[in-house]
Structures are given as structure tokens and as C-alpha cells.
Amino acid sequence: MGRSVGSIDFEGRRVPFEDGDTVASALYRAGVRTFTRSVKHHRRRGLYCLTGDCPNCLVTVDEEPGVRSCCAPATDGMKVEREGGRPSTERDLLSVTDRVHWLLPVGFYHKAFVRPRLAWQMAERVIRWATGLGKLPVDRAPELGTARHLHTDVLVVGGGVAGLSAAIAAAERGETVALCDEGVIGDKVAPGPTLDAIRSLQEGMPGTVTILERHAAVGVYEGPLVPLVGDGALVQVHPGRIVVATGAAERHAVFRGNDLPRVFLGRGAARLAGVHGVKPGNRAVVVAETAEAIEHLRTLRYAGVDVVAVVASDGGVAVPEGTRVHRGAVVVAAGGRKCLTAVALDSGERIPCDALVLSMGLSPRDGLLRMAHDLPVVGAGDVIAPGCTLEEAIESGRRAGRGGTPNGRDVEPAPIGSSGYVCLCEDVSVGDLQRAWAEGWRSSEILKRYTTATMGPCQGAMCGRHLARFVSERSGPTPDGTLTTARPPARPVRLEDLAAGVDEVIEKRTALHDRHLALGAKLDWSGSWKRPFNYGDAEDEYVAVRERVSLMDVSTLGKFLVAGRDARSLVDQVFPCRIEDLAPGRSRYMLALDEAGYVMDDGLVCALEGGRYYVTSTSGGADTMEAWLRNWADRWDLHVHLVNQTPMLGAILVAGPRSRQLLSSLSGDALDGDTFPYMSHREIVVAGVPSRALRVGFVGELGFELHHPRSRSVELWDALMGAGADLGIRPHGLDALEVLRMEKGHIYLAQDTLPDDHPGKLGLDWAVAMDKPYFIGRVALERMREIPLERKLVGLMFERDASLRGVPLHVGNRIVGRVTSYGSSRVLGRAIGLGWIRAIDGVFPTELRAGEVRATVTPTPFYDPEGAKLRA
């Protein structure tokens, strides 16, 4: 007995564990034999491979379902529960299904509950409940771990003899090397020559090699890219080349009763006995068809197991003297009710025992190799030459480490008996495969889909070769009998591990972000920006704009300098507004159209001296505008230099009837309406900050946008707020802007528009110079002019206030449109909005109903229709 170092809580019972124990070994030591129930027939399943390859030991650990208990180290206080069985794994009433297999025939999902359609929806819940595959913790947030990237010349997957040899050889060549192993190196190997070789190689490992233990390789992707999933960490490895040394699993054996608890694969039994000091049973029968079976035999005996018989083929491995050997015999059945109690040989002999240890050959863990097409990936050791000797494994690893391609050998086909379970994950028996074959499903891929064999948690690690063998025995050497396609994940992986490192919320901030917070701003998303929605009193913010003076941080606007000798040609051809007569110092409203004539964005084009232009776009459209301009400049081979000045320039809108008064107090430049009229721009200095001032009017009042160096935004903002205190200044946010711009009939792209809106539908024909010979979208607009409008955006006045944004517009009982913007206008004393409406028999209705509220189509702008205020 070893010393207990802690305990786990196993279904309310305290189970002690020893140093080095896994959950599986601790439970087995405590007498647990049934670890789970099979999904269909609810048969008892116990420890089998103990190498992480089979599905028999999946348990729920600390609310996480599907944990391979043979790979999970036991830790103090860990809460462990079994998953299958109703009401419990130990006493499962659903085990009755094991006696009525005809109720769950192969292809069940394709045959049952097809009609009526509701039947499946009802049955699905019952089936999910009955299968008992753990319960996902849906009431907690995912625990996203860390994610990182690792660049290395060589990645070695697998820390066995071949993998370690490959890593050393590659490091000796001066290459950077990373080696990963899903466990701790050597922890699954019982004491003996193999473990001695592993320890020796570890001692000789150069310090430059990055060792990543408890990191499982999930797949091999183009790049190449190999994601490794560790405990709460995702490592994305970008290697120059990959050595796969994942070894081999002991071959799954198929005979009647092959899934009974206490039937073990050889390495599993040896690990239990040799690594954890737990006897798999007291009286064992060993099937010895491999050289390492003799090593297992010694390990079992050393642990105190009485090996009552060895079953070996004629001329097979040499068995130590003093052992009762059944030469030429074959195990045809394992018997027992809850656990194995005896095995039967083909000779008819029955041998009482409480453990059956199967060492019948090796099945390579070659999933990673098979999913790596046309990538610099080679295998080494057992994965390409199952059963190779230690010397062969070392040589194979060295060759792979040095960049060579080690020799492999053909894998012996997996023998398959006449009964027993082929696929342990999905409860698919030999009989099931035979019935499916008889029904006409006759290739590995088709049989897989019909029977679900190979589709469980082990992803065919146990049964993939058996399935291929089953088909090839019947179809001969045709492609039908090849292995099914290997796909990631090669090892079970939690979705939250794959999602590690993607919790970023990418947030753009203006230089005034902290100022807004200090002023009590409530921030809201505006595209990828965080912008002030209001500063606590949207109504007074509105009043400040209409009656006093207000600031708005508009640094988010797209801002572009277009230079180069073809700058004018680009701007003229991309935008539909007239550019020819736009003199330096003047600005013009701009629509950006796509080739179909649909509105993509809007903004201003400002002509600068020297044939340059300064273009602004909407905040959300800046990235698209940059790509759009660059794309057309390249396509037309124009000599244009485009500088996206959005990140380097701040912009503050100063708006309201007192805005000129405010700026005059901080600037010596002329700001009167004659010198600096509406839709013009000038370079001025405000409070010592050089700015390009644009006379604009989105909110419908006298307004100046001050575009200035970002580093001076705070200084400028503070100066304006300070000087404006006596003028009743107050900044406004998006909340107030919504009504301000609506009163002017100004649209919000995407909110008020649809993807197929051309300027005519939006009442923006005036912004399009159709007499220009060319601009993007012109041809489409020309064609559409001949088609009567079926839909257009209009201004709406409502008879009373209600929340109507998004509400359908009716004429009688017919829906003819929708309200896209809605607000209560203080200055008009009315509820107003924008919305699109359809023509009825070629005529647009003027009287509508939004819900129960009457709406009248009204020309825009609602406020200051002559524009006297903004032109002041």
C-alpha cells in the first residue's frame, strides 16, 4: 500500500489517492469496476486501454463531462461522478435494452420516428436523456484560458522513445525544437526497458528544446499549424516541419463479451499494475501475440497477479517457463455478469479468471499523419512501424529528427471475430455491421455514416481498422475498404479551450474618451467606436444646440487626404458630385455609390490647394471608404497618394447660434459668414491649436467642425468648454443628435436606408451630377431613371407621440412601409420621423397609419427649410 496524499469526492464518497494516481487508478484501487454505461445497450464498461484511446472511462470531473479519467491526474477535493445509467451507473434500469436489441436496430436514426415529423422532436429528448453522456454546465460562463503562438523549426508530437530521439537529433542540427506530449513523459509506461530508455533520452535532452507536457495535439492544419490544447491553454504552433511520434495503441479485440469490465488491453493492465501499483485482478489470463506481452506478463506478476494462463499462437512469442500456455488457441468469449469471471477458448475450454489482458498487436495512432496532406510531416516509431523494437524506434526518431523519412511497415489488418462490439463508443457490434452490409451499405465511409461506428469520442482509434477490415474482407482490395477520412480533433477537446484568447472586445477610442467619462457620459457602441450617447440630460443637450452652443466629439469620422497628380481624376470618377468647379477652400456633400448605383456612404469632399482633396466619410464607413478609394486608384492605374488621417486627426463639432461667438473668443481668424461661408473650409488657429475648420450643418445650426492634431484634442476641448461656460455650452451625444439631424431630414445610412437604395429613393438626386460623363454607378442610375420609383424615403409627422421606430406603416390594412427613425421634436412640438413607403398603383400615399397613430407624409427638412440658420 502506498501513502494517501489526498482524496477525491466520488459520488459523495471519499476516495483516497496516492502520488501519481489518475482518477481512474484511484477509483479502481477503491474497488470501482463499472466506470460508465454504453450509450445504446447500457452495458457496463470498465477500464480498458488506460492510454486515453478508448471511451470506457469517461466521467464528469468538477462539472466537466467527458473527462478521460485515465488521463486526468487526481487532485485533492476533485468531484467525480459517473455519467451513464438511469437512475445510476451501478444500478441502471435501462440495461434492459441489452436484452431487446431489436428495439435499437442498426441505422436506428434513419428508420425510426421518421413520421410524423413531430415524433422525432419528442423522441430526441428521450434518447438524449437515455444515452447518459454527461451534462454540460450551462449555468456558468466558459472559463477561457490563455492562447499563444509558438514558432519553431520542428515540432515533435509525442514524448516516447521515437519522439525524444527525434527532438534530440533535430536540436543537435541547430534547429529550434518543441516537443509536446498529452501527458507527462513516461507516465503511462510501466517500469522496464522502455521506461529506462525514455529516462535516458530525457537526461540527454538539450536545454534548448521546449517541452510541453500535458499538451495534446488536436490536428494538423495548413500552414502548417498544430493547435495544442493543454490545461486551460491553447498553444498554436507554427512549425517548419512536424514529426509525429504518437505511437500505437494496443489493438482492440473483438469477441463475445469483449467489453466486460476487467477485460484490459495489455498496456492498460501493465500501467495499472506497474505505474500505479494496482492489480487489475488476482487471476489473469494473458493473450500474448506481441513481444511486449512478455514485459506485461512480468509486470503483472511483479505486482502480485497470478497469471493463470497465457494464450498464444503456434510459433508466437516465447513465454517464460512455468506458465501454463495454450498454444494455437483463441479466446472466443469472455463471460460474467457484472465483471469478467471466465474466458472461453475455441477449444471449448473455460478458464475462470478475474482479468483478461489482451496484447494482440498494435494499432497506430496515425490520425495526425493521415490528416496532414501535402505538408512537411513525417512519422517516427510505432506510429509508422507498430511493434518496432527500442533500437528501431530510436533510429526512426533520429532519422525523422534529422529531416529524413523513416521506414515504415505495413500494419497488420485487425482480425475481427463473429460477434462482440466493434465500436465501443457507439455500441456497434459485428452483427450490426453484418446487418448493415446486408442492407446494402458497402464501403467504410457509408457504413460509418449508417452505423455511426468510428463516430464516437475515440474517433475510430479503437475500431477504424476493424471497420476497414470488415469491408475489405467482403469487397476485396478496393477503395471501399480503406480507412475513413481522418479529421481534427485527433483527441477530445473542449470548445472553451479552442475559444481561448478570443474574448477581446476591440474598441476604438477618441483622444477625448477620458474627458467624456469625466463629464458623466454614458457611452454606447457606434460601429467599433465607443461614443457618448448622452451626458445625462439629452433634452438640455438638444436645447444647447438649438439655442446656445454645444460640442460634439466627431473624431470618429473618416478623414482622408487624397494627393498626387491624379487626385482630382480619382475623386471626380469615384464620387457622383461635381468636382470640376470645386475651388480650393470649398466643400461639397458627397455620396459614395457602388457600381449598381446604390448608396454606400456619404460625407464631404473638400478641395485643397495644389490639387489635393480632403475627404470625410461616416464613422462606420471609414475602413470601407479607404479600401474603396485605394481599389479604384489601383484599378485605374492613377498616380494617387492616399493618407488615412482618421487616427491622427481629432475633430470637434462646435454648433449652435453662439458657436461663432465662442470661436471668435479663442481665434484671431475671420469667421464671419462672408469670409467663411457655409460649405467652405479654412485653416484657422483656435486656442493655439491649428485646425482645419469646416462649415457644416448636419444638426441644422451654424456649425464648425474643427479637425486638428489628435494629440491636442484635450487641450482644444478644454479651451472650448472653458470659454463657452458663459455662453451656456454643453456637449451633446448621439441621443440628442438623433432628433437634431432628423429635424433636418438628414439620414443615417443603414438605419434609414436599405442596401438597394439609389439616391432617387432617398430624395438625394440633387447630390448627383448626372451631366458628368462618368462616375461609379452612373450607368446604373441612367438605366434606373427610366423605371418609376416603387419605394422612397419620406418625412413623417405623427398626430401624437408614441414609440414608433420600426413600426410598419399601413394604408387601410395594407402594409406599405416602415418607420426607420422616430423622435419627438421639441422645436416643432410634434412627433416626427423618417420612413420608407411603397407606391400603390403608381401613387405614393400621403396619409398613413403607424400602429394606431396617424402619420402624414411631410416634406423635409422639418426645421429651418430654407437653411437660413446653418448659412448664418
Next chain:
Amino acid sequence: MPELVAARASVVVCLATPEALDTVSDGALRVAPDELLVLGPPDSAEMTALDVSRRISGADADAVVLDVSDGWATWTLDGDGARDAFGYLSELDLPEEGFVQGDVAHVPVKVVARPGGLHLLVPAVWGAYLHERILARCPSVTEREEPEDWSP
């Protein structure tokens, strides 16, 4: 322990024909065939812009040279483990010494690698975001409050 510190730097952009840029690319970051950035200590932008303009004017009369220092936030990640820490942010493969650009924490960043550390240039609108990401994502990175002047 890797240390993060804000770097005060001047950044000058020069846009010109690729052939013209070839004549002034010494020590500059060639971020596109027709665009390069020249980094320097703070307050050197004006002199740098004048120098670049003078050197390139003969090769491309339409070249654009601008002080774009305000458009960039610059961080320096120095010390042992700086490169490992960078692996938590980006899949970019860092050279021993030199310039790469690409996705860092999902935003576009220019990276100048040098022995012992890295300079990171990110558009200023993402400066605060990247700063937060570095400290949140990279274990063991500490921050030095006092900014330092950029030096190559």
C-alpha cells in the same frame, strides 16, 4: 520579466513611387510598396520630414511627406521573455532584428524587433485597447508608468 512602457516617438510618412522610395528607405519601415514610415525621437518629426522631402523631391515631385506622429501609439516591450509574451498576442514570426507588420490582438500593428525587445506601433485609436490587451493577455508583463523616448 518583460516590461511594457509607452514610447514617445515621431512618425513621418512618405508616399511616393516605389522607385523613389528606394532612394530614402535607409532605416525606415517600408510598410507598402509606395509608403514608408520614418521613426525617430519625439520632436524630430519636422526635421525628418524636411530631410525626407529634400531627398525624395528629385525622384518624385508628387511625393507626400507628412508628420503622422499623432496617428500612432507606440509601445516598447523590453526584457527577458518579451518575445514569448508577444506570442500571446500574435502569430507573427518575429525576426531577430527587423520589421514585420500584421495582426496583433486582432488589430493592425507594426513591429520593430531588436535584440532584447520590441517596438509596437498601433493606430492611435487602438492604443488604449492594445495596452489593455498586453497587460491582460501576457503573463508576467509589468508596466513602467513613466514613458520613455523612442530609440532604435
